[in-house]
Amino acid sequence: MNKFSWYDAASLDAAQKEVNATVSETLQPGTADDAVVYKAAGIDLLDLMKEGLSRPSKLVGIKNLPGLDKLAFDSEAGMMLGANLTLARMAENSAIKENYTALHQAASQTATPHVRNMATLGGNLAQRTRCWYFRAIEHHCFRKGSTTCFAHTGENENHAILGYGYCVSVHASSLATVLTAFDAMVEIRTAQQALKVVPMKDFFVLPTVDRTRETILEAGELIEKILLPAPGKNTLSHYLKTGSRKSQDWPMAEVAVVAELSGKKCRKATIVLGAAAPVPFVSEAAMDAIRDKVINESTATAAAKAAMQNAVPLSQNAYKITVFETLIKRALLELVA
Ligand SMILES: Cc1cc2nc3c(=O)[nH]c(=O)nc-3n(C[C@H](O)[C@H](O)[C@H](O)COP(=O)(O)OP(=O)(O)OC[C@H]3O[C@@H](n4cnc5c(N)ncnc54)[C@H](O)[C@@H]3O)c2cc1C
Incomplete structure (x- = not known):
């Protein structure tokens, strides 16, 4: 890990003044020698620093900022x-x-x-992606500025099946999936x-x-x-995830559903998939398939299939299609159970 200085900010103003005083190209740790970065609990940031993926010369601690935990x-x-x-x-x-x-x-x-x-x-x-090629200092991958995405043809079982370009990493934040x-x-x-x-x-x-x-x-x-937003009238939500381990790991697939119901009829729903794409993936196809339908085994299956109709799996992750279909179907059925 590189040497860095530490500033424990006591106010939002002070934190931002300190950051502004040390002009940085970017706040995203990973590829550059970022001059200064915010540190909250430091779980992801210190991992990146220990792996040499982020080398800030200054950390500005924001964990103790008054009011930010309201x-x-x-x-x-x-x-x-x-x-x-x-x-x-x-x-x-x-x-x-x-x-x-x-x-x-x-x-x-x-x-x-x-x-x-x-x-x-x-x-x-x-937090940054868990793509193992991005996380390993030995691999100068596409996200770090090279011309090669190693996962594209390499070990890609945890990677994207939807909405990706050349880089096939998936975003890491489960909370982003739900908040979307x-x-x-x-x-x-x-x-x-x-x-x-x-x-x-x-x-x-x-x-x-x-x-x-x-x-x-x-x-x-x-x-x-x-x-x-305020919780909608007759609106329910459900989140399911699965992974190779029940705990200690990021999911291989996760689904968040927020649906406005009339009895078991879905008036409208938002269905978001995590660990499917480089960003939380809003499945318009699944949402269209379930809108104005009574949620049952057959309609939930149809919505799950629709969500995966445009999936393009990589060499090692076709299994994700079945996993997502199962999660989406279960999430919809459990929502109205
Ligand atoms: C074993 C293990 C399993 C995990 N499983 C999951 C999982 O299943 N799903 C999941 O989503 N996560 C998972 N995580 C990740 C974990 O949730 C994140 O590492 C953690 O939430 C990061 O929070 P932090 O406060 O430590 O952030 P830090 O490490 O302090 O910061 C991370 C990044 O965010 C920036 N940052 C922090 N706060 C702010 C702010 N207020 N404004 C702007 N930038 C900011 C920092 O500069 C840094 O770039 C797992 C972690 C571990 C160790």
């Missing part, structure tokens, strides 16, 4: 989640459990109890202290647009909070 709920205004909320606090919060069930399910199943006690929402959203399904907004404080609010679905950047970054965050920008 959570507020109002049945008409919706929910506000501060970026420094730990996954554990989100998992145990009763307003989340009652009104945004899929978020409760994702927060309580992500990683391990130890990780959830430390990991923050902001850090979870801005809830139509959440990300409130970002820019380096100039202005507020920018972007839909969660636009927060991630496809490698076909810019392979060196995974989110829209620019230098000095800080995620301040996530805003969820």
